[in-house]
Amino acid sequence: MNGHNPVKTFFAVAACRLTRWGLRVAHRGGTTLPGRSALLFDKKILEVVSSGMEIIVVTGTNGKTTTCSMLRNALQESGVDPLSNISGANLLTGITAEFTALATLSGKPKKHFAIVECDEGALKKVVPLIHPKVIVVTNLFRDQLDRYGEVMHTLEEIRTGVGLVPDTTLCLNADCSLTSSLANGVPNKVFYYGIGPDAVDQKNTDESNDLSDAKYCINCGTEYEYDYHTYQHLGGFRCPKCGYKRAATNIEVSSINKISPKGSDITVRFQDENQDITIGLPALYNIYNGIAAIGAYEAAGWKRSDITQSLGKVASSFGRMETFTYNNVDIQMILVKNPAGCNQSLSYLSSMENDYVAVFCLNDKTADGHDISWIWDADFEKVANDKNCKKIYVSGTRATDIRLRLKYAGADESIISLVEDENELLKAMTSHSLPVFALPNYTSMLSLRAVVGAATGKKEFWKDQK
Amino acid sequence: MSDRKLKIAHLYPEVLNLYGDRGNILCLKKRLEWRGIDCEVTEVKLGDNQSLSDFDIFFIGGGQDFEQEVLLNDLRSGKGDSIRSAVEGGKVFLCICGGYQMMGHYYQTKEGEKLPFLGVVDYHTIGGDVRMIGNYAFRLPTESGGSDVVGFENHSGRTYLGEGVKPLGTVLAGYGNNGEDKTEGVRYKNLFGSYSHGPILPKNPAFADHLIKTALKERYGSDELESLPDTYENEAHDYVLDKVLRGDMSGD
Ligand SMILES: [Zn+2]
Numbered sequence: 001m002n003g004h005n006p007v008k009t010f011f012a013v014a015a016c017r018l019t020r021w022g023l024r025v026a027h028r029g030g031t032t033l034p035g036r037s038a039l040l041f042d043k044k045i046l047e048v049v050s051s052g053m054e055i056i057v058v059t060g061t062n063g064k065t066t067t068c069s070m071l072r073n074a075l076q077e078s079g080v081d082p083l084s085n086i087s088g089a090n091l092l093t094g095i096t097a098e099f100t101a102l103a104t105l106s107g108k109p110k111k112h113f114a115i116v117e118c119d120e121g122a123l124k125k126v127v128p129l130i131h132p133k134v135i136v137v138t139n140l141f142r143d144q145l146d147r148y149g150e151v152m153h154t155l156e157e158i159r160t161g162v163g164l165v166p167d168t169t170l171c172l173n174a175d176c177s178l179t180s181s182l183a184n185g186v187p188n189k190v191f192y193y194g195i196g197p198d199a200v201d202q203k204n205t206d207e208s209n210d211l212s213d214a215k216y217c218i219n220c221g222t223e224y225e226y227d228y229h230t231y232q233h234l235g236g237f238r239c240p241k242c243g244y245k246r247a248a249t250n251i252e253v254s255s256i257n258k259i260s261p262k263g264s265d266i267t268v269r270f271q272d273e274n275q276d277i278t279i280g281l282p283a284l285y286n287i288y289n290g291i292a293a294i295g296a297y298e299a300a301g302w303k304r305s306d307i308t309q310s311l312g313k314v315a316s317s318f319g320r321m322e323t324f325t326y327n328n329v330d331i332q333m334i335l336v337k338n339p340a341g342c343n344q345s346l347s348y349l350s351s352m353e354n355d356y357v358a359v360f361c362l363n364d365k366t367a368d369g370h371d372i373s374w375i376w377d378a379d380f381e382k383v384a385n386d387k388n389c390k391k392i393y394v395s396g397t398r399a400t401d402i403r404l405r406l407k408y409a410g411a412d413e414s415i416i417s418l419v420e421d422e423n424e425l426l427k428a429m430t431s432h433s434l435p436v437f438a439l440p441n442y443t444s445m446l447s448l449r450a451v452v453g454a455a456t457g458k459k460e461f462w463k464d465q466k
Numbered sequence: 467m468s469d470r471k472l473k474i475a476h477l478y479p480e481v482l483n484l485y486g487d488r489g490n491i492l493c494l495k496k497r498l499e500w501r502g503i504d505c506e507v508t509e510v511k512l513g514d515n516q517s518l519s520d521f522d523i524f525f526i527g528g529g530q531d532f533e534q535e536v537l538l539n540d541l542r543s544g545k546g547d548s549i550r551s552a553v554e555g556g557k558v559f560l561c562i563c564g565g566y567q568m569m570g571h572y573y574q575t576k577e578g579e580k581l582p583f584l585g586v587v588d589y590h591t592i593g594g595d596v597r598m599i600g601n602y603a604f605r606l607p608t609e610s611g612g613s614d615v616v617g618f619e620n621h622s623g624r625t626y627l628g629e630g631v632k633p634l635g636t637v638l639a640g641y642g643n644n645g646e647d648k649t650e651g652v653r654y655k656n657l658f659g660s661y662s663h664g665p666i667l668p669k670n671p672a673f674a675d676h677l678i679k680t681a682l683k684e685r686y687g688s689d690e691l692e693s694l695p696d697t698y699e700n701e702a703h704d705y706v707l708d709k710v711l712r713g714d715m716s717g718d
Contacts (some may be wrong), residue, residue: 142484150484215480221536370600371618373664376486400702404668407698408492 004048009107012041013049016100035089035097046096046129049103053083055114055130056296057123059158060138060179062341063289064090064117066281067138070293071115073314074307082113090119095126120154123161127168134191134299135162136171138292140178141213141232141340142374151178151213162186171299173292174247175234181218183247193295195230195287196252196269213340219244231284232340251298253291259284263312268294270304278312281321285344322449324456329430331452336439337368342378349389349437350382357436358389359429360406361396361444368442372398375405384409391432392416395425396444422451471504472681475521477549478529479509481537482565485620487527489665490560493674494523501692503682512540518548521557522681528563528663538581541568546584553586558681559657562666566651566659567591567623587654588628597622602640602662603710604650610634610658611676616669616706617662625661627652634660639710656680669706671699 016038038045058067068084075082085098095116102110118126127135137158142151155178162170166187173179174194183190213232216223217239227236238245254269263280264287279290290311297307324331336342349358364372383389384406392415394403399418406416419425425448429436440448452458476491491507498505510516518524529537541549553559553569561569570589573581599620606613615635624644627633633643634651642650642661651660658677660666667674671694679689 216536371485371620371664373486373489373618376489376492376665376668377483398705400698400705401669404698404702405489408489408496408668413698 004044004107005042006106008042009045009048010105012038012045013100013103013105013107015041016045016097020097020101033097034101035093035095038096038100039093044129045107046092046099046126048107049099049109050114050130051107051109053109053112053114053130054300055116055132056134056136056300057116057118057127057130057132058136058138058292058296059118059120059123059161060136060173061120061141061154061338063138063285063292066286066289067136067292067296068115068117070289070307070311070314071296074293074297074310075113075115077310077313078303078306080113081111082115083109083111084115085117090117091122092125095122095130099130121157123158124164127161128164131165132168134169134171134296135165136292136296136299137173137179137182138288139173139176139234139340141338142377155179155181158182162188169299171292171295172247173234173288174249174252175230175236177214177218177224177233177237177244177246180247181244189299190247191295191299192247192249193291194246194249194252195234195256195291196249196254197228197236199253199256199266200228200230200235217242217244230288231344234288251291251295253287256287264290266290268308270298275308277308280312280314283344283348285341286321324452324458326426326430326452326456329433329436331430331436331438333438333440333445333449333452335442335445336378337441339374339377342375342439343382345439346379346382349439350386352388352435355388355390355434357391357393357429357432357434358383359393359395359425359436359438359440360402361394361438361440361448362398362402363396363441363444364398365443368444372401375402380405380409380411384411390415390434391429393425393429394418395420395422395448396440422448426451426455470682470686471506472498472522472678472685473520474505474507474523474525475518476507476509477524477526477565478512478537478540479527480511482527482529484528484563485618485663486665487525487562487663490525490527490562490667493665493667494525494678497671497674497678497694500694512536515544518545518552519555521552522685523558523560523677524549524552526559526561526565526568528565537568538583541584549584550586553655553657556656556684558677558684559659560666560677561657561659562663563621563661566661567625569652569657569659570625573623587652587657587659588631589625589652590628591623591625594622594624596645598624598641598645598661600640601706601710602642602650603638603707604635604640604642604662605638606635606673606676607632607653610653611672613670613672613676614638614707615660615662615666615673616664616703616710617660617666618664619661620663621661625652634658639713656684669699669703671696671703 016034019037020034058064072084085095169189171191174192220242222241224237229235236246251270253266255267258265265278268275294307322333334345336345364370495505568583569586571585573591576593602619603616632653633649634653637648637650683689
C-alpha cells in the first residue's frame with residue numbers, strides 16, 4: 001500500500017506474533033497485548049493487514065457476539081474460514097491483534113473474509129482502517145453508563161465512525177429509533193431489517209416500556225406513537241409531529257411460527273420471496289440477531305442460502321446460552337450486562353415449565369462498568385416470584401448487591417445463598433439435581449466459564465478460536 | 467398502627483429514570499409494607515396537572531441531557547410552583563442527580579449558557595470537563611440521622627451551595643457536590659438532594675427510614691417506626707463503605 005513502510009510492517013507483524021506466541025506458551029489467553037505491541041511499531045498496521053479483504057463489522061449494544069458467530073458459522077458451513085475477533089477483544093488493539101497475527105511478514109492478509117465485532121466507542125478508530133463492506137448496527141440500549149456516559153453519546157460515537165466510511169453499506173435495525181437515525185443525512189447505502197407488525201402481538205406493550213431508552217423523537221422531542229412493540233423501545237415507532245418513523249424494510253421477519261427453549265421457527269420476507277427459517281437459539285432477541293445476520297449477508301451480496309441454512313445449526317457462543325453438563329446436571333450460561341438483555345434472559349427463565357436453580361454473578365470491574373445500579377432497572381421480580389425457581393445462588397464482587405436486589409424483588413430469603421469461590425459455587429449449584437441457569441456479567445462470566453469449562457472438559461475460549 | 471398510610475409521588479418517571487432510580491421507590495414501598503404501613507405510589511408525568519398537596523414523599527431522579535428541555539417546559543407550565551410550595555410546606559423530597567440540580571437556581575453549561583431551574587433552594591451548578599464518577603461515601607449530620615451513606619456518583623456538573631445553605635452530608639471518600647469543598651448534596655427543610663444513585667436508599671436503610679420517619683411525623687405527629695432485620699442491606703452497605711475508605715474506588 002502507498003505510504004506504508006515495509007520495514008515498519010515487518011516489525012509490527014513480527015512483534016504481534018511473538019507476543020501472542022509468548023502468551024500462549026505461558027498459558028495465558030491474552031487478547032490485547034499482541035495488538036499493542038504491533039501498534040508500537042506501526043500505528044496504521046491494521047490498514048495494511050486488512051487491505052483488499054471483504055469485511056462485515058457488527059456493532060450496537062446487544063447481540064454483537066451472537067450475530068458475529070451466526071455470520072462466521074454461515075461462512076464456515078460454506079467452506080470458508082473467515083478471520084474473526086472475540087468478544088473481549090473488540091477495541092482497536094484486539095482487532096489489530098487478530099488481523100496482524102493472520103498476515104504474512106510483508107503484511108499481506110492470509111484470509112479474504114472477516115467478521116469483526118466492534119465496540120461502539122472504538123468504531124471510529126477501526127472502520128477507517130479496515131474499510132468494511134457492511135456495518136451492522138444491532139440496537140442501542142443503556143449499557144455500562146459510567147464508561148460511555150449516556151446512550152445518546154454512544155449513538156454519536158457510532159455516527160462519527162459511520163461518517164468516516166461513505167462507501168460502506170449500513171445495515172440497520174429499523175425497529176430501533178436510535179439506530180435507524182444513523183441513516184439521516186449520510187451518503188451511505190442503507191439496508192434495513194426488522195421484525196414486522198404481523199410477527200408480534202399487536203397488543204404487545206412491553207411491561208418495561210416505562211423505562212424506554214428512547215421515548216421521545218430524536219429529531220423534535222415529541223413522544224413517539226407505536227403501532228406495535230417487540231421489546232423495550234423496539235417496534236413500529238412514528239413521530240406524530242415531524243414524521244420520523246420506522247423505515248420500510250429490505251427484509252423482515254413476517255411471522256414467528258414457533259418459539260421454544262431450543263430455538264425459533266420464523267418466516268422471513270425478502271424482496272423477491274418468503275422463506276421459512278429455523279434459528280437454533282431460543283428467545284426473541286436471538287430472532288433479532290438472526291435477522292441482523294441475514295440482513296448483513298444480503299447487504300454484503302453474499303450467497304443467501306449459506307446464512308439461511310446455517311442459522312438452525314448455530315452453536316451457542318462463549319457464555320451466551322452456552323451449555324455444559326456436570327455430574328449429570330445441565331448448566332446453561334447466559335451473559336447479562338444491561339437491563340434490556342437481562343430482562344430477556346429473566347423472561348426466558350420464567351418461561352420454564354420445570355423447576356430450576358438460578359445463579360447470578362455480578363462483578364464491578366472496569367470491563368463490566370463500575371456502576372452496577374442497572375440491576376435495579378431489570379425485572380428480577382420475574383424470577384424472584386417464579387415458583388419453579390427453587391434455589392438461588394449469588395456470587396461475584398458485588399454479590400451482596402444482587403442479593404439485596406433479589407430481596408426487594410420479593411425472593412424468599414431462605415432459598416438464597418452467597419458463595420464466593422467459583423469451585424464451591426459449581427459444586428453447590430449442581431447439588432440439587434435440577435437444571436441450572438447461570439446469569440453472570442462479563443468478567444464474572446470469564447471466571448465462572450473457566451471453572452465450569454475445566455470441570456466439564458470444554459476448552460478455554462481462546463483455544464477454541466483457531 | 468396499621469391505619470397509617472403514606473402517599474408517594476414519583477415525579478417524571480418517564481424521563482427521569484436513569485441509574486436504577488426506581489429502586490428508591492421500590493425500597494420505600496417495601497419498607498413501609500414490611501411494617502404494615504399502607505403505601506400508595508402515584509406517577510406524576512409530563513403534562514399531568516393533578517394537585518400535589520396531598521402527597522407525603524416526592525421522588526425525583528436523574529435523566530439524560532436530551533430530555534431535560536422537555537421537562538423544563540413542563541415545570542414552567544405551573545408544576546414548578548406546586549413543587550415549590552410542597553417543599554416550603556415541609557413535605558419530604560428526595561432529589562437525585564439531575565433532579566437535585568433542578569431544585570437549584572440554574573445550570574451553566576461549559577459553553578456559558580445558563581439554563582434557569584426552579585430555584586427552590588439557593589445553589590447552582592456549573593458544567594465541567596471532568597466527569598466525577600465512582601463509588602463514594604458521605605456522613606450525614608445528626609439532624610439527618612447521622613449515618614454513613616454509600617452510593618455511586620456520575621456527574622460533570624459541579625454544584626455550589628449558597629451562603630448558609632446546609633449540605634446533606636460531608637464527603638468521606640469521592641467527589642460530592644464539586645470535588646472541592648467536601649460537601650455533598652443539600653438539606654433544606656425536608657428536601658434531601660444528592661448526587662448518589664446506585665440507587666441511594668436500598669443500601670442505606672438508616673437513611674431510608676429517616677425519610678419515612680420524617681414523613682410520618684409530618685402527617686401523624688409521631689415518627690414511631692419498628693426496626694427491620696437489615697442484614698442484606700447492611701452487608702451490601704458495608705462492602706462499599708469498606709472499599710471506598712480503603713481507597714479502592716474501582717472494582718479491579
Ligand atoms: Zn419528531
